[in-house]
Amino acid sequence: MTSDGTRAVHAGRAEVSPGGPFTAGPVFASTYHLSGEPSGPFQYGRFANPTWVALERALGELEDAAEVVTFASGMAAISAVLLGLTAPGDTVVLPSDGYPATRTLGDHLAARGATVRRAPTAADAQADVLAGANLLWLETPSNPGLDVCDIARLSELAHAEGALVAVDNTLATPLGQRPLALGADLSVASGTKALTGHSDILLGYVACADPAVADRVRAWRTLTGGVPGPMEAWLAHRSLATLHLRLARQAENAVAVARLLQSRAEVTGVRHPALPEDPAYPVAARQMRRHGCVVGFTLPDAATADRFLRALRLVAEATSFGGTHSIAERRGRWPGDAVAPGFIRFSVGCEDPEDLLADVVQALDAALTDDAH
Ligand SMILES: Cc1ncc(COP(=O)(O)O)c(C=O)c1O
Incomplete structure (x- = not known):
């Protein structure tokens, strides 16, 4: 295993091919040539794009994830998990602090028949409201309070209830902490912030430990269309090296x-x-x-x-x-x-x-x- 800086510099880089560009440029395509029965990875622009795939491979290496699905923004990524992986009747545990828009999504879940419980990030208070949970959402460190909760401990408790565990990793970035290595199922982030770091693009991603969960997240993206632009994905990949x-x-x-x-x-x-x-x-x-x-x-x-x-x-x-x-x-x-x-x-x-x-x-x-x- 190479160390972090080397991983960041090399993450998702293309295989060496004589005469090929060192860094492939962004692929701008809404439409791909597609004859007969649909086959191959690139069929239509909302389904897949080679520039996303390279970035997703890079983020997968940094997050220790089986698969990563990139999105147009952090909120598109968060919505894919909170709306795409839950159903009416589920119990969802959110932080009562942290990024306000995530908490507002909780109101939408409740309006659609989920039971939403909230508790503070500090002192692992979400542990007290986990009974029967289907999804536990953590944000650590929390924005803007900078409270921290114990990902490994809370993941163990949530898994004992049969819940999936998602961590908003925006503030730390994958070089700050690796939620999946600590036991979480999903590491979700706004790439708009420190990950890309130049205050010029919006981006989000969901990193998944289980490819079957990644399939569901990707299906949600394909259906709802919160896809990243190829230019944003390319700039994000370029930013990872620093x-x-x-x-x-x-x-x-x-x-x-x-x-x-x-x-x-x-x-x-x-x-x-x-x-x-x-x-x-x-x-x-x-x-x-x-x-x-x-x-x-x-x-x-x-x-x-x-x-x-x-x-x-x-x-x-x-x-x-x-x-x-x-x-x-x-x-x-x-x-x-x-x-x-x-x-x-x-x-x-x-x-x-x-x-x-x-x-x-x-x-x-x-x-x-x-x-x-
Ligand atoms: C912790 C956290 N998560 C998610 C988001 C949403 O990200 P985006 O603005 O890329 O949708 C933000 C935005 O400030 C945030 O601070």
């Missing part, structure tokens, strides 16, 4: 930003799973190999947080995370997250740390100075 480099710099920068924030009296509740004093640390240290680029913290109120965001020069105000450019936002500006008004989600990028830290210091100073007037 994933380990980006994650290493971002994680280092994230810890430096977190330490700086902890040193400031006006900042409370600094969260990052790599900090030994963080409540998520004990489980994160066991199951994660890289801890991600998101730092959470709280300023005294919404007005101070807004002044801080406006004073930042290098760090842009935007909603997302995982990109090479640092961005931040006051999360309470959106409905759906139970966060303090001054809570900020800070996605730390690949800038030189001294520039990033200087920007944060001057913006905190400016936010507080303004307060005095």
Whole structure:
């Protein structure tokens, strides 16, 4: 087994063929030549595409999956699991925190006759509501709270109930944690974030331990049409080769930003799973190999947080995370997250740390100075 960086650089690369391109370009096709009885992998553009296949092979290597199915966005991938693999009458256990749109999908499941139970990510609280479950959905680390749950422990408990276990692996990426190796059945992610990391494409995927489950997920994609564009799939594959480099710099920068924030009296509740004093640390240290680029913290109120965001020069105000450019936002500006008004989600990028830290210091100073007037 080669190590992570080598795997990321080589993942899904084509066999060497003399005169062939080192990296095959994207295949743009809605229609393929197809005579007589339909046969072969490429029959119609919504069913399959060679550029997706190469990316899916690469992601399969990184996630330790039997098969991967890529989608147009993280939500298309999440919908394929929550809607495509459940039926009316099923019991589905979701986190009560985590990405709000996933929780909203739970409302749709309930409206279609599923029993939906929710419990927090922290302290493995979903373990208490697993009786009779058909599907357990975990999001660890959770966005934006950065709580962590024990994938191996919860998978074992859920499997004892006969449930499938899916983990939203968006924040960690497959180089941060491998849910299938920890016992989950599905690793689902938005590739829009750190995986592709350049803030320029939407993408999602479902990585499956069981090819039969992958067939059902693929059938859902073919039916509902949430397919990735070939250009997006190609750009995503290209981005994988630098994933380990980006994650290493971002994680280092994230810890430096977190330490700086902890040193400031006006900042409370600094969260990052790599900090030994963080409540998520004990489980994160066991199951994660890289801890991600998101730092959470709280300023005294919404007005101070807004002044801080406006004073930042290098760090842009935007909603997302995982990109090479640092961005931040006051999360309470959106409905759906139970966060303090001054809570900020800070996605730390690949800038030189001294520039990033200087920007944060001057913006905190400016936010507080303004307060005095
Ligand atoms: C944890 C998590 N899962 C899924 C998604 C949805 O991804 P997409 O925007 O690619 O649909 C997001 C988006 O922010 C997210 O943060």
